[in-house]
Amino acid sequence: MKILSLLFLTIFLGKGCDSAKAQEISNAVIEYEANTRGFYQKITVKNQMVTVSKDRSGNDKPVPTKIADADWKELVECFKTVELDSLARLKAPTEKRFYDGAAIANLKITYKDKAYETTSFDHGFPPKQIKKFVNKITSFAKKE
Template sequence: MKLYTMLFLSLFLSKSCSSQSQQDCKDAVLEYTANTRGFYQKITIQNQTVMVSKDRSGNDKPITTNITDKDWKELVGYFETINLDSLPTYKGPSQKRFHDGAAIANLKVVFKGKTYETSSFDHGNPPVEIKKLVDKINTFVKK
């Protein structure tokens, strides 16, 4: 009987933690921007919805699509691995943006009323610590 109780509690607690982390991610706003003189792209993710804007002035309405459950779970998994307080300290592995070799990219996270933002990095070559998250965010534009 103790074995069944332990199994039930373990299963129950693991499910509640998983749903709690997804709820936390639903409360977060992820904003990825990449731009150069002739290129602009802003990807905003909030509550299982992605909005993509290619208009720097904000006059055009962004394209909005829903994120599938599979993609959302993957995104939540990547989001859980990053340390938000360390986000500003992450360094990009390349410096092509300094001579127009790559667009300048930034990732901003608004979570529980606090804003966390990376220093700039090359679009397509993010810091190693957030690479999986940024790559996943960019897949929503290619679809």
């Protein structure tokens, strides 16, 4: 009986640790920024709200828009797959930003008071590890 209860307890506690490790997007602030000389776009996602700014100087006051439940659910699933500690080491698949072929993009995630940031990559061509996540974020700007 002791072995059975020990086995059950081990499995139960093991499952509890896995769910606690899962990242919660509600504790995160996601900022995606893309710019060139003539283009600027900053998308901020926080608490199921998105703001899109196209003014580099910050004079405009972007209006927060609620993200639809279906889009939010998809974004949450994508966020769970992002390895925050490895963001800074991701390699950009293209280098169009070096000759003005694409805007320079960056992704910054502030999670539990710690900032995780990617190196620069081409707008529209994110590293494959975060491609689905970035494409979902940029899709919010297209809906405006």
